[in-house]
Each structure stands twice: as C-alpha cells, then as structure tokens.
Amino acid sequence: MTSATAGGAVAAPADGVALNRGLITVSIMLATIMQVLDTTIANVALPNMQGSLGASQDTINWVLTSYIVAAAIMTPVTGWLADRIGRKRLFLISVAGFTVTSMLCGLSTSIYEMVLFRLFQGIFGAALVPLSQTVLLDINPKENHGSAMALWGAGIMVGPILGPTLGGYLTDALNWRWVFYINVPVGILAFLGIATFMPSVATRLRRFDFFGFALLSLGVGALQMMLDRGEQLDWFGSTEIIIETALAVTGFWMFIVHTMTAKEPFIHPGMFKDRNLVTGLIFIFVVGIILLATMALLPPMLSQLFGYPSTTTGLVLAPRGAGTMVSMILVGRLVKKIDARLLIMTGLGLTAWSLYDMTQFSPQMDYWPLIRSGVIQGLGLGLVFVPLSTITFATLDVKFRTDGTALFSLMRNIGSSIGISVVTALLTQNIQINHAVIGGRLTETNPNLTNFLQGFGGSVTSQKTMAMLDMMVSQQAAMIAYLDDFKLMMFVSLAALPLLLLLKAPQKAAAAGVPAADAPH
Numbered sequence: 001m002t003s004a005t006a007g008g009a010v011a012a013p014a015d016g017v018a019l020n021r022g023l024i025t026v027s028i029m030l031a032t033i034m035q036v037l038d039t040t041i042a043n044v045a046l047p048n049m050q051g052s053l054g055a056s057q058d059t060i061n062w063v064l065t066s067y068i069v070a071a072a073i074m075t076p077v078t079g080w081l082a083d084r085i086g087r088k089r090l091f092l093i094s095v096a097g098f099t100v101t102s103m104l105c106g107l108s109t110s111i112y113e114m115v116l117f118r119l120f121q122g123i124f125g126a127a128l129v130p131l132s133q134t135v136l137l138d139i140n141p142k143e144n145h146g147s148a149m150a151l152w153g154a155g156i157m158v159g160p161i162l163g164p165t166l167g168g169y170l171t172d173a174l175n176w177r178w179v180f181y182i183n184v185p186v187g188i189l190a191f192l193g194i195a196t197f198m199p200s201v202a203t204r205l206r207r208f209d210f211f212g213f214a215l216l217s218l219g220v221g222a223l224q225m226m227l228d229r230g231e232q233l234d235w236f237g238s239t240e241i242i243i244e245t246a247l248a249v250t251g252f253w254m255f256i257v258h259t260m261t262a263k264e265p266f267i268h269p270g271m272f273k274d275r276n277l278v279t280g281l282i283f284i285f286v287v288g289i290i291l292l293a294t295m296a297l298l299p300p301m302l303s304q305l306f307g308y309p310s311t312t313t314g315l316v317l318a319p320r321g322a323g324t325m326v327s328m329i330l331v332g333r334l335v336k337k338i339d340a341r342l343l344i345m346t347g348l349g350l351t352a353w354s355l356y357d358m359t360q361f362s363p364q365m366d367y368w369p370l371i372r373s374g375v376i377q378g379l380g381l382g383l384v385f386v387p388l389s390t391i392t393f394a395t396l397d398v399k400f401r402t403d404g405t406a407l408f409s410l411m412r413n414i415g416s417s418i419g420i421s422v423v424t425a426l427l428t429q430n431i432q433i434n435h436a437v438i439g440g441r442l443t444e445t446n447p448n449l450t451n452f453l454q455g456f457g458g459s460v461t462s463q464k465t466m467a468m469l470d471m472m473v474s475q476q477a478a479m480i481a482y483l484d485d486f487k488l489m490m491f492v493s494l495a496a497l498p499l500l501l502l503l504k505a506p507q508k509a510a511a512a513g514v515p516a517a518d519a520p521h
Contacts, residue, residue: 020197021139025151027193031095032132033155034186035125038067038102040163040295045176052176055111061232062115068417069224070122073217075410076267078127079403082134083204087402091131091194097124099187106180129156130405135198137393137401143336149389150332156412157328157385158321160292164299165314212258212266219251223414227421235425267407271400279502280392281411283344286496287384288415289422290351290489294377296420297427301482302370305363305475319371323378331386340387341500347383348493350376355490359483363475391503423485430484434477439470 042049042063050060081090101121108114136148170178226244233241259265272278298317302308308316331343354377361369389408396404 023193023197024139024199025136025148027190027197028091028132028135029151029155030186030193031091031098031128031190032152033159034183034190035098035128036156036159037163037166038121038125038183040160040292041167041170041179042067043164043167045167045171045179048171048176049114053108053111053114059111059115061228062111063118065225065228066115066119067122068228068413069221070119071126072220072224072410072413072417074123074126075130075406075413076216076220076403077213078130078406080206080208080266081127082131082402083206084208086200087131087135088194088198088200090127091135091198092191094124094127094131095187095191095194098128099184099191102180102183102187106177127406129409130402133389133405133408134402137405138201139199145394146335146386146390147332150328150335150386153382153385153389154325154328157291157324157381160295162318162321164295165318168314207264209262209264209266212255212262215251215255215258216266217251219248219255220410220414222247222251224417227417230421231424231428267403268400271396271404274396274400275502276392276395276504277400277404279499280388281407282499283384283388283496284392284408285411285415286492287381287388288412289419289492290355291381292416293419293423293485293489294355297423297482297485298370301478305479305482316367316370317374320374320378323375324382325378327379327382328386331383335387335390340391341503343383343387344391344503345497345500347380347385347387348497350380350383352380352490352493354380355486355493358486359490361479361483361486363479395504419489423488426488427478427481427485430481431474431477434480435473438473438477 046060046063049055049063053060078090085093098121101117101124104117105114105121108117133149133152136152137145140148166182167179170176170182222244226241226248229244230238230241235241236245255266259267259269295317299313302313302316327347334343354373357369357373357376392408393401393404
C-alpha cells in the first residue's frame with residue numbers, strides 16, 4: 001500500500017508497489033485499451049446491428065452518439081470522484097460497470113436497449129483513460145515518466161487505429177455481438193489485476209460544485225451532439241443544430257465565468273496558471289484532430305474509390321499502428337536524453353510530411369504510398385504524443401494531476417469530434433463543388449472530351465456514355481475533395497509548431513521555482 005498526504009498526493013510508494021509495478025501497469029492498460037477500442041470498434045458493425053435490431057439509418061447512429069456524449073460529460077468529473085471515493089475504488093467500479101454494460105450491449109434485442117446500455121458504457125468508461133494516466137505517473141519514478149507515457153500512449157493511439165480492423169474481423173467471423181462480448185474476459189482480467197495489485201490512495205473531502213458541473217456538462221454534451229449529428233441534419237439548416245450550438249456556447253461561457261468567480265469551483269482555476277498544462281491541452285486537441293480525422297477519411301476512400309475490401313483496408317492501415325508503436329518504444333528512451341520540445345517539433349514535422357504525401361494520392365496508385373505515408377504519420381504522432389504527455393504534467397502540482405489528466409483526455413476527444421465533423425462536412429461540400437466544376441467543362445466543344453470519346457467510339461448523346469462520364473467525374477471530384485482534406489490537416493499540423501515556444505523544459509521550470517509534478521519515488 002502507499003502512504004498519501006492529506007491532499008491526496010501520493011508519497012513514495014512502498015516496496016510492494018515497486019515489485020508489483022509491472023502487474024499494475026498490465027492491469028490498468030488492459031482496462032484502458034478495452035475502453036479506447038470501443039470508440040471505433042463498433043463503427044464497422046453498425047450495418048449488421050441495424051438489420052438485427054430493426055433500426056433506421058437515423059436511429060442506429062445513436063449507438064455511437066450516446067456513448068460519445070456520455071463519456072464526454074463524465075470525463076471532467078473523474079478528479080472529484082477519485083478524491084471522494086478513492087482512485088482504486090473508482091477504477092474497480094469503472095471496469096466492472098464497463099464490462100457488465102458491454103455484455104448487456106451484446107445481449108440487446110432492440111435499438112432502445114442498445115442505446116441505453118451504450119449510454120451507461122460511456123458513463124462507466126469515461127474515467128478509465130485519465131485514471132490510467134494518473135496511476136502510471138504516480139507509480140513510476142520521475143525519471144521513468146517518459147517510458148510510462150510511451151506505454152500509455154501506445155494503447156491510446158493504437159487502439160482507435162486497430163478498432164475498425166478488429167471490429168470488422170469479429171463481425172465477419174462471428175457476429176456483431178462479439179464486438180462487445182470481447183470486452184468481458186479482458187474486463188475480468190483487468191478487474192482482478194487492479195483489485196489485487198493496485199495500491200489504495202487516501203480519499204480527500206472535496207465539495208462538489210454541482211452548478212459548475214452542470215454548466216460544463218451542458219456545454220460538452222451540446223457540442224458533442226452538434227458535432228455528431230450535424231452531418232445528418234445539414235448543419236445550420238437544422239433547428240436542432242442551431243439550438244445545440246446555442247446551448248454549447250451558453251454552457252461554456254457561463255462555466256468560465258462561474259469558474260473565475262466561485263469560491264470552490266468544479267475545476268480549480270489555479271491549475272491553469274501552469275503554462276505547460278494549458279499549452280499541452282491545446283496540443284492534444286490538435287493531435288486529436290489529426291489522428292481520428294485521418295482514420296475517418298481513409299477507410300471510406302479506400303472502399304469507394306480504390307475498391308478495397310474491408311480486410312485489405314485493415315491490412316493497408318495496420319502499418320500506421322506499427323509506426324506508432326515503434327516510435328513510442330524509441331521515444332520512451334529518447335525523452336530522457338533529448339529536449340521534449342525538439343521531439344514534439346520533429347513529430348509534427350513528420351506528421352505534416354505524411355499529410356503532404358497523402359495530398360499526392362491518386363486512384364491509379366498501388367498500396368505502397370498508403371503504407372509509406374501511414375508509417376511516417378505513425379512515427380510522427382508517436383513522437384508528439386509521448387513527450388507531450390510527459391511535459392504537460394512535468395510542472396503541474398500533484399493535487400491537480402487527476403483533474404489535469406481528465407481535461408487532457410477531454411480535449412483529445414473534443415479535438416477528434418471537431419476534426420471528424422469538419423473534414424466530413426468539407427468532404428461532402430467539396431465533392432458537390434468539384435463535380436459541378438468538372439462536369440461543367442464536359443461539353444461537345446471540349447476537344448479533349450471529343451478525342452477521348454472517339455477513342456472508344458462513344459458519343460456525348462449516348463446515355464451509356466453519359467453514365468460512364470458521370471461515374472468518372474464523381475470519382476475525380478471525390479478524390480480531389482479527399483486531397484483537400486489532407487492538405488487542411490497538414491496546415492493544422494504546421495500551425496501548431498509556434499505553440500512549442502510556450503512550453504517550458506521541466507528542468508528550467510524547476511529552477512524557476514515552479515513546483516515539480518512529484519518527488520522522485
């Protein structure tokens with residue numbers, strides 16, 4: 001067991017913690033990977049669920065929306081719950097609840113049951129990622145934080161990448177229910193490991209600011225609803241989206257005002273005096289945009305424009321995860337010897353390079369450019385994520401750590417949601433614009449078109465020829481729209497580089513009198 005200060009900060013771990021560090025790490029990472037996989041693993045099974053549960057196209061999307069919104073709302077409350085009932089107890093409740101609701105999702109017989117159980121799955125799973133990050137920082141000595149964050153980051157980054165591949169395999173080989181049943185044995189192992197090896201930390205009485213929590217929940221929930229349903233409802237052409245936007249703006253604005261004026265706010269404003277934390281939150285927002293937005297674009301592009309089956313798509317995208325794993329293994333060691341800011345800059349540069357490479361994609365290319373750009377992007381994101389996770393909390397007071405990791409996860413999720421919504425909306429809009437522009441140039445007076453048609457004896461007046469031309473124009477319009485999205489994300493990566501000037505190296509921060517994240521264990 002560990003001793004703990006009155007404020008809930010972990011003091012030097014007892015010998016048992018050092019001996020069990022590997023088992024604790026395995027246990028909490030099992031729980032973390034289980035939760036992160038579920039953000040994407042169910043996506044590929046939606047068509048099968050729709051038929052089995054008798055759901056419409058609109059209602060089946062609530063399977064994803066309910067989980068995302070519930071997890072987003074409950075993530076910020078992780079710090080208060082950990083202080084109130086204890087970090088170990090909260091971990092066990094979260095793992096048990098997530099495992100049971102996963103089983104119930106697999107047993108669902110109607111869309112209403114599925115949405116309800118997915119809602120509770122999101123509620124129970126929200127605390128797993130920030131808690132795992134906090135525990136890994138606490139049980140490892142400060143000099144090993146880089147290696148610990150490399151392991152944690154591998155699960156966080158690779159999980160969403162491998163989710164669609166694993167989900168597709170389980171759905172094809174067994175059925176969609178196994179997308180949820182797979183969590184049961186993993187959850188049981190994680191629960192037993194955490195119950196046996198994880199040390200307890202003293203609880204801390206902390207007033208719950210219900211009004212602040214309600215305002216933040218309103219802002220986060222309305223924003224997630226707007227982002228998730230905007231594409232289906234034609235964005236601001238829909239009254240629902242306008243109302244959700246207004247609620248999101250109102251909730252966030254009132255929450256900020258309340259936080260700055262309340263005596264004991266839900267999130268203590270003192271933590272935002274730490275420059276590394278604030279800059280790290282902005283950085284992880286950008287990483288969220290790039291990681292999942294790219295993963296949202298590539299599968300439909302490979303399926304619709306390249307004609308790849310699901311299995312081939314998964315195999316082609318797998319090297320991206322391999323690049324991330326290699327990068328994180330290396331950076332766990334490099335972060336001890338090289339300035340974290342230099343590693344982040346290199347990672348952003350590689351990410352931008354990979355996105356530039358993706359702007360050169362063509363329907364006539366083979367799979368090699370996909371693999372090459374994927375590996376480069378995986379290496380780049382790994383170089384960003386690990387040092388960023390380390391330096392963000394390097395100068396933060398320990399009493400703010402759990403709240404800080406919760407906000408870190410929340411900003412990553414919001415960045416992912418915004419990134420996916422923006423690139424999807426731009427893709428739809430640009431396909432229509434490109435189709436109109438290209439199609440408008442295909443006239444009888446266009447010599448290039450005339451020569452092309454003469455090559456195989458076609459005619460502009462033939463319905464068969466027109467259908468073929470329309471298909472070719474649609475393909476080209478879509479390809480150009482995808483390339484424009486990749487170009488946008490490349491600029492987002494480059495735009496984040498100036499933020500490096502705001503980050504402090506931990507050694508300099510300590511020398512300046514900024515409290516260190518923790519004492520060496």
